[in-house]
Amino acid sequence: MENNKRIYMDYAATTYTKPEVLEEMIPYFTQEFGNPSSIYSLSRGTKKAIDLARERVAKVINCEPAEVFFTGGGSEADNWALKGIAFANKHRGNHIITTKIEHHAILHACEFLERNGFEVTYLPVDEEGKISIEDLKNAITDKTILVSIMYANNEIGTIQPIKEIGEICREKRIFFHTDAVQAVGHEKIDVKDMKIDLLSMAAHKFYGPKGVGVLYIRKGIRIDNLVHGGGQERGRRAGTENIAGIVGLGKAIELANENLEKEHERLSKLRDKLINGLLQVPYTRLNGPTGKDRLAGNVNVCFRFIEGESILLLLDAKGICASSGSACTSGSLNPSHVLLAIGLPHEIAHGSLRLTLGDRTTEEDVDYVLEVVPSVVQRLREMSPLWDDFLKKGDK
Ligand SMILES: *Cc1c(COP(=O)(O)O)cnc(C)c1O
Numbered sequence: 001m002e003n004n005k006r007i008y009m010d011y012a013a014t015t016y017t018k019p020e021v022l023e024e025m026i027p028y029f030t031q032e033f034g035n036p037s038s039i040y041s042l043s044r045g046t047k048k049a050i051d052l053a054r055e056r057v058a059k060v061i062n063c064e065p066a067e068v069f070f071t072g073g074g075s076e077a078d079n080w081a082l083k084g085i086a087f088a089n090k091h092r093g094n095h096i097i098t099t100k101i102e103h104h105a106i107l108h109a110c111e112f113l114e115r116n117g118f119e120v121t122y123l124p125v126d127e128e129g130k131i132s133i134e135d136l137k138n139a140i141t142d143k144t145i146l147v148s149i150m151y152a153n154n155e156i157g158t159i160q161p162i163k164e165i166g167e168i169c170r171e172k173r174i175f176f177h178t179d180a181v182q183a184v185g186h187e188k189i190d191v192k193d194m195k196i197d198l199l200s201m202a203a204h205k206f207y208g209p210k211g212v213g214v215l216y217i218r219k220g221i222r223i224d225n226l227v228h229g230g231g232q233e234r235g236r237r238a239g240t241e242n243i244a245g246i247v248g249l250g251k252a253i254e255l256a257n258e259n260l261e262k263e264h265e266r267l268s269k270l271r272d273k274l275i276n277g278l279l280q281v282p283y284t285r286l287n288g289p290t291g292k293d294r295l296a297g298n299v300n301v302c303f304r305f306i307e308g309e310s311i312l313l314l315l316d317a318k319g320i321c322a323s324s325g326s327a328c329t330s331g332s333l334n335p336s337h338v339l340l341a342i343g344l345p346h347e348i349a350h351g352s353l354r355l356t357l358g359d360r361t362t363e364e365d366v367d368y369v370l371e372v373v374p375s376v377v378q379r380l381r382e383m384s385p386l387w388d389d390f391l392k393k394g395d396k
Helices: 019-025 039-059 074-088 106-116 134-137 162-171 243-259 260-278 306-317 336-340 363-383 383-394
Strands: 068-069 093-101 121-125 146-148 175-179 197-203 213-217 284-286 298-303 352-358
Touching: 019 243, 039 197, 039 213, 039 243, 068 074, 074 106, 074 175, 074 197, 074 213, 093 106, 093 284, 093 363, 106 121, 134 162, 162 175, 175 260, 260 284, 260 298, 260 363, 298 363, 306 352, 306 363
Parallel strands: 093 121, 093 146, 146 175, 175 197
Antiparallel strands: 068 213, 197 213, 284 298, 298 352
C-alpha cells in the first residue's frame, strides 16, 4: 500500500486544475472555438467568455475590467511590467528598485534592464525576509521610476507590507508593481486600497490551468507593449487569445475567492502543526516568519549537516513531493538566493526543505510527513561527514 501513497506538498510550484475549472474550459476547445477577432456570430461566445473572465478578476482584486490584461503566465506578466514601464518612462529616469528575494522572472528581467542602461537597487531583507520601509525610502532618488516588490515570497512565504509600500510610491509618484503570483487566491488583495499600480498573477498557482496569467495595469499608466503584433487585449498584448485558459483563470479566481478565508484558516493550522513537528528534529531551523506575515500554506526549514536534494530523493521514495530552494534552481549546486539573503551561510542553506500545502492536504498527510521526515533526516545525517565531524568536535 505504502508504495502507492502520494502526498503532494509542492503547491507553490503549481497546483492541479480543479475539475469545475476544467469543465468550464472544455467547450472552448471543441465548440466555442471561434477567434474572438472575427465578426461572425460563432466568435460572439468567445468574446463574451473573455469579458466574463475579465470581470471576475476585476471583482476579486477591486479594479476595473478594463485594467485587466491576460498574458501567457506569471513570468510574462512580470517581464511586461518591468520592461514595459522602464522603456516607456525612461525620459523620467532610469532607476528601478526591487528586492534581493524576488522570483527569477523579476531578477533576470532586472539584469536585462541593467544591460540596457537602467540602474537597479536590490533591497536587502531581514532574517524573516522582510524589507525595511526606511531602506525603501532611502533608496528612492529623483531618477526612480518603478518599485517592484513581491507580495509574498515563493520560498519562505514572507508577506511584505504592501499597503505601506504603495502609499510611499503613490506619494512620490513612482509606479508600484507587485509580483502577487503566490498571493492571488490565497490572500485578500485590494489594488485600490493598497495603491498598487501593476500586479502579476498566474492561474496555475490557484487551481487554474498553466500558461495563463494577468497583468493588472492601473488606468492611465504609460507602459510599452512586450508582445507586439495584432490588436488583441485593446492593442496591448498581441496574439490570439488563449480563450480556454482565460476562462479557466476566471473560474479559478472566483472559486478561490469564495473559499479564501475558510481555507486560509484551515491551512494555517496544518502549516503550524507541520512546522512545530519538524522543529522537534534537532538542529533544525524555520526559515521565514511565523503567524499572519507568512503564507498560510508555506513551510520552509533547514536541517543542518545534510543536503536538501538528497532529502527530496528519499521523500520521493516515500511518496512525498516536496521542494528545496526554488524549482528553477534545482539541479544547480548554488543554494537559494532567498536563503542567502536572509543571512544563512551556504552550508546551512543547502539543507533546506520547502513543503507547501493546498486544498487537498489533510491532517493525515501532515502526520505522515511528520512520521517520515525525522527518520530520513536521521539516515542522511548518519551518512554525512559533516555530522560526523560535528559529533567529534562540536560546533566550531
Ligand atoms: C510561479 C511564480 C512566477 C512565475 O509564474 P509562471 O506562471 O510559472 O510563469 C513568478 N513569480 C512568483 C512569485 C511565482 O511563484
